Amino acid sequence: xxxxxxxxxxxxxxxxxxxxxxxxxxxxxxxxxxxxxxxxxxxxxxxxxxxxxxxxxxxxxxxxxxxxxxxxxxxxxxxxxxxxxxxxxxxxxxxxxxxxxxxxxxxxxxxxxxxxxxxxxxxxxxxxxxxxxxxxxxxxxxxxxxxxxxxxxxxxxxxxxxxxxxxxxxxxxxxxxxxxxxxxxxxxxxxxxxxxxxxxxxxxxxxxxxxxxxxxxxxxxxxxxxxxxxxxxxxxxxxxxxxxxxxxxxxxxxxxxxxxxxxxxxxxxxxxxxxxxxxxxxxxxxxxxxx
Amino acid sequence: xxxxxxxxxxxxxxxxxxxxxxxxxxxxxxxxxxxxxxxxxxxxxxxxxxxxxxxxxxxxxxxxxxxxxxxxxxxxxxxxxxxxxxx
Numbered sequence: 001x002x003x004x005x006x007x008x009x010x011x012x013x014x015x016x017x018x019x020x021x022x023x024x025x026x027x028x029x030x031x032x033x034x035x036x037x038x039x040x041x042x043x044x045x046x047x048x049x050x051x052x053x054x055x056x057x058x059x060x061x062x063x064x065x066x067x068x069x070x071x072x073x074x075x076x077x078x079x080x081x082x083x084x085x086x087x088x089x090x091x092x093x094x095x096x097x098x099x100x101x102x103x104x105x106x107x108x109x110x111x112x113x114x115x116x117x118x119x120x121x122x123x124x125x126x127x128x129x130x131x132x133x134x135x136x137x138x139x140x141x142x143x144x145x146x147x148x149x150x151x152x153x154x155x156x157x158x159x160x161x162x163x164x165x166x167x168x169x170x171x172x173x174x175x176x177x178x179x180x181x182x183x184x185x186x187x188x189x190x191x192x193x194x195x196x197x198x199x200x201x202x203x204x205x206x207x208x209x210x211x212x213x214x215x216x217x218x219x220x221x222x223x224x225x226x227x228x229x230x231x232x233x234x235x236x237x238x239x240x241x242x243x244x245x246x247x248x249x250x251x252x253x254x255x256x257x258x259x260x261x262x263x264x265x266x267x268x269x270x271x272x273x274x275x276x277x278x279x280x281x282x283x284x285x286x287x288x289x290x291x
Numbered sequence: 292x293x294x295x296x297x298x299x300x301x302x303x304x305x306x307x308x309x310x311x312x313x314x315x316x317x318x319x320x321x322x323x324x325x326x327x328x329x330x331x332x333x334x335x336x337x338x339x340x341x342x343x344x345x346x347x348x349x350x351x352x353x354x355x356x357x358x359x360x361x362x363x364x365x366x367x368x369x370x371x372x373x374x375x376x377x378x
Contacts, residue, residue: 009336012355016345040358041334046325049309050318054371061361104368108361158302198321271349 001128003074003119004066005033006084009041010228011076017272018228021257022076022121024266028137029129033074036065044079045154045195056097057104059087063118064110072117074124076257078227082154085118089161120155121257122226126170134177139265141179145283147259148220148251149175149182150211150234152227153191171256175224178263185218187211193237194229205244208237212249222283223253231255238278252280262287313374326375330366333359 011018026033041047043058062084066073075081091098092114102111119127125134151171168189172182193207212234215223225231235253242248253276258268267287273280295301312318318326325335334357338346347353366372 007355009334012346012351013334013336013338013342016342016349016351019351020349038356038358038361040356040362041329043329044335046322046335047329048306049322050313050326051369051371051374052306052310054366054369057365057369058362061358061365104365107364107368158300198324199319269349271345 001030001124002032002034002071003124004036004069004071006036006039006042006062006073006075006080008075008077008080015228015231015255015275017268017275018076018231018255018257020272021255021261025257025261025264026121028264029125029133031124031129034069034071036062036069036073039065042080042083044083046198048083053100053104055083056087056090056101059083060091060101060105060112061108061110063088063091063116064105064112066116067113072119074119074121076121076228078120078152078154079229081118081120085161088114088116088118120226122151122155122170122174125174131173131177134174134260138178138263140263140287142259142263142283143179145180146183146219146221147175147180148185148215148218148223150192150223150225150227150230152225152230153195155226156189171224171226174256175259178259180259183218183220185220186214192230192233194227194233204233205237205240208233209241209245209247212238212241212251215251216249220251223251224256224259225253226256234278236277250278250282252276252278252283254280323375326371330363330372330375333357333362
């Protein structure tokens with residue numbers, strides 16, 4: 001199995017533990033991740049909100065790089081997934097839009113052909129590798145840990161291209177494969193509030209708070225996310241909520257790749273543990289780095 | 292489409308409305324900042340100097356590509372810069 005790995009902006013810039021965890025975990029399942037050279041920003045929803053054509057063209061340029069490499073693309077970030085998957089879907093379905101985009105791409109010597117697919121890491125683990133193989137790779141299960149999953153909006157919507165709520169189930173099944181329990185909480189499908197940042201920060205904070213209240217009330221001990229924006233909303237967000245509302249939720253937040261990495265017997269390094277703004281120690285019994 | 296009884300794509304309508312608003316110079320400051328970053332650096336989010344050092348320290352590549360020149364050519368062709376210009 002070989003994929004062009006599309007890192008996006010946020011993970012390499014802010015969430016290095018996610019990057020390191022993916023590098024350590026995926027090869028163990030026979031997945032070859034090939035570096036995509038010379039990629040550009042996927043033009044996430046903020047850019048899409050300003051100019052649709054620019055969004056189409058920028059995302060299409062990245063798709064061209066995958067096509068030139070002869071590989072399907074695997075994304076990690078939900079925004080990158082939404083951008084690349086949506087644009088790929090639109091251009092494959094609408095030749096007139098494809099032609100318009102190719103006129104723009106000619107400026108940079110690219111041509112979109114429409115011969116690759118875009119997947120997210122969860123798609124690859126669930127569909128290509130399978131939950132059983134993930135479970136078989138677990139050496140140090142998180143038995144009894146109650147996890148609230150946050151797949152994120154752009155992993156699952158719009159439903160017309162995401163086959164309904166499959167990805168909700170996919171992430172939960174993968175989390176359960178690590179030995180943990182997933183808990184059902186109120187308004188599980190609700191957004192984390194991240195897209196509101198830069199538009200209405202107070203509302204973004206309040207939306208994250210609703211999610212945290214519901215997770216805590218349902219008995220969650222930890223949150224697992226796929227999207228780096230959801231991660232920040234809940235990890236850093238708990239500090240903001242503590243400052244503003246004087247409320248503590250003490251819910252450590254992990255990227256799914258970090259959870260799987262530790263379940264496979266690896267440990268996070270000190271700097272990775274410290275990079276989480278909501279402390280992880282409550283869930284790291286027996287998993288702390290030596291020294 | 293997930294909610295509209297006629298199968299209309301509500302999210303797409305929202306994007307269209309936002310695009311029109313942007314052309315009328317009506318956009319959130321946060322989105323304008325993202326756009327400015329994109330035009331100048333090829334990325335919406337860029338690494339800080341300390342993060343670049345950390346990447347090198349732990350053996351990751353210094354930073355990932357930005358293809359700034361191609362991004363700028365594309366955005367010039369689409370007229371994106373003019374949308375952002377006076378914001």
